[in-house]
Amino acid sequence: MQDAFEQARALFLEGVSHFEAGRLQAAEGCFSGSLQHLPGRASTRINLAATRLRLGRAQEALAELQSVLCGEAEHLDAWTLQAEAQFALQQDEAALASAAQVLAAHPDDGSAWYWRGRALERLRRFDEARVAFERLVALQPGQAEAWFRLGQLQQRQGRLDDALRSLDQCLASAPEASTTWTQRGLLLKDMGRSDEAAAAFERALALGADQALHRFYLAALRGEAAPENAPRAYVQALFDDYADSFDRHLVGVLGYRAHERVVQPLADLQPGGFQLALDLGCGTGLCAPLLRPQVGQLHGVDLSQPMLDRAAALGLYDRLDCADLVDHLMHCEQRYDLLLAADVFIYVGELWPVFQGVQRVLRPGGMLAFSVERAADERAVTLGAQLRYAHGLAYLQDLAVRHGLQWLRADAAPIRHEQQQAIDGLYVYLRRP
Numbered sequence: 001m002q003d004a005f006e007q008a009r010a011l012f013l014e015g016v017s018h019f020e021a022g023r024l025q026a027a028e029g030c031f032s033g034s035l036q037h038l039p040g041r042a043s044t045r046i047n048l049a050a051t052r053l054r055l056g057r058a059q060e061a062l063a064e065l066q067s068v069l070c071g072e073a074e075h076l077d078a079w080t081l082q083a084e085a086q087f088a089l090q091q092d093e094a095a096l097a098s099a100a101q102v103l104a105a106h107p108d109d110g111s112a113w114y115w116r117g118r119a120l121e122r123l124r125r126f127d128e129a130r131v132a133f134e135r136l137v138a139l140q141p142g143q144a145e146a147w148f149r150l151g152q153l154q155q156r157q158g159r160l161d162d163a164l165r166s167l168d169q170c171l172a173s174a175p176e177a178s179t180t181w182t183q184r185g186l187l188l189k190d191m192g193r194s195d196e197a198a199a200a201f202e203r204a205l206a207l208g209a210d211q212a213l214h215r216f217y218l219a220a221l222r223g224e225a226a227p228e229n230a231p232r233a234y235v236q237a238l239f240d241d242y243a244d245s246f247d248r249h250l251v252g253v254l255g256y257r258a259h260e261r262v263v264q265p266l267a268d269l270q271p272g273g274f275q276l277a278l279d280l281g282c283g284t285g286l287c288a289p290l291l292r293p294q295v296g297q298l299h300g301v302d303l304s305q306p307m308l309d310r311a312a313a314l315g316l317y318d319r320l321d322c323a324d325l326v327d328h329l330m331h332c333e334q335r336y337d338l339l340l341a342a343d344v345f346i347y348v349g350e351l352w353p354v355f356q357g358v359q360r361v362l363r364p365g366g367m368l369a370f371s372v373e374r375a376a377d378e379r380a381v382t383l384g385a386q387l388r389y390a391h392g393l394a395y396l397q398d399l400a401v402r403h404g405l406q407w408l409r410a411d412a413a414p415i416r417h418e419q420q421q422a423i424d425g426l427y428v429y430l431r432r433p
Contacts (some may be wrong), residue, residue: 012043015207031045058085058089065078079098083116092119099113147170151170155186155190164188181200184304194381226383227260230387281344282300299320301323302320341368341370345389349381405432407432411427413427
């Protein structure tokens with residue numbers, strides 16, 4: 001028995017050494033071997049679970065931890081690791097419960113506060129998540145990631161000065177973190193501190209951040225030559241994150257009415273309605289209740305699946321596709337009587353590829369209706385400091401001519417309000433002869 005114990009102990013210690021050095025496969029082998037000599041030992045099983053978690057096998061890790069907790073229900077390390085495994089498996093409510101078990105016995109456990117904060121963040125319980133990360137940074141002031149996540153939450157809630165302090169605390173502990181420099185740049189942009197924002201983006205670039213994305217940010221801030229389109233990853237991440245609060249913020253806070261204004265003239269322009277319509281960049285479906293009485297079938301396409309999930313819940317769309325709108329126009333099988341894009345082209349920029357797709361899918365006699373922010377230069381496409389494109393009237397007229405579309409009308413009206421200023425827009429209606 002003593003010999004088995006010594007062999008188990010030696011393998012266990014060797015496994016710990018491998019784990020700490022990042023040799024995870026070797027660590028797993030040692031912990032498994034140790035358990036063959038000394039089955040059921042909780043500390044070994046917990047280390048085996050931790051190794052499998054790092055190997056990306058959260059389900060196996062969770063099974064191991066649950067088995068441990070069946071025999072030792074008070075083992076706090078097992079509860080903490082179980083919270084991590086449950087979070088990895090997107091079992092967020094269960095992760096909260098596991099973290100609560102630890103915090104009930106040990107209120108100052110930083111790891112439990114971390115997993116509580118992460119689970120609450122993903123559940124979009126942002127006030128509670130912020131409190132969790134505030135508690136964590138009080139316990140562990142040098143924890144860079146906790147400061148970063150706290151800063152993100154504070155920025156989301158409009159506490160911009162607090163967010164900047166948190167991000168600076170993060171950089172004090174991890175000055176080479178490009179992601180933090182990027183977040184700091186976005187925050188400073190929102191604060192109107194453009195020069196400092198540009199410097200933060202430059203620093204992120206120097207540390208290896210995504211070139212295309214940061215050149216896009218810098219072009220907007222400096223008024224330099226802009227890329228033809230917003231980077232796809234930027235647009236997708238923006239709206240994935242925005243899905244839950246999109247309608248409330250856009251309509252309630254920014255006074256957005258583009259969805260109403262772009263739909264309103266359609267009844268006069270086409271009194272008989274439309275057989276088949278496609279809502280380009282449909283988002284959460286703001287246009288759907290207004291469009292539905294005028295169309296036989298309504299389809300929608302958007303880059304963000306969380307947005308589409310909200311749109312689907314309305315029950316007003318006959319079909320929804322998650323795709324880039326240009327790709328969709330160039331490859332979809334349907335042909336449409338109406339293509340509508342409300343406040344979508346502000347993230348597209350150069351519209352030539354869109355109009356090529358319109359030519360492909362729009363039936364003869366069909367209509368294209370869309371809104372844009374209006375550029376001061378009527379012949380240009382410009383990228384503003386708020387990372388949105390604006391389009392000139394002459395530019396749009398030229399596009400219509402070149403693609404054989406009849407110009408019906410263009411109405412000038414605001415798109416939204418920002419800082420109590422109206423953002424000028426154009427509402428354009430074209431028909432394919």
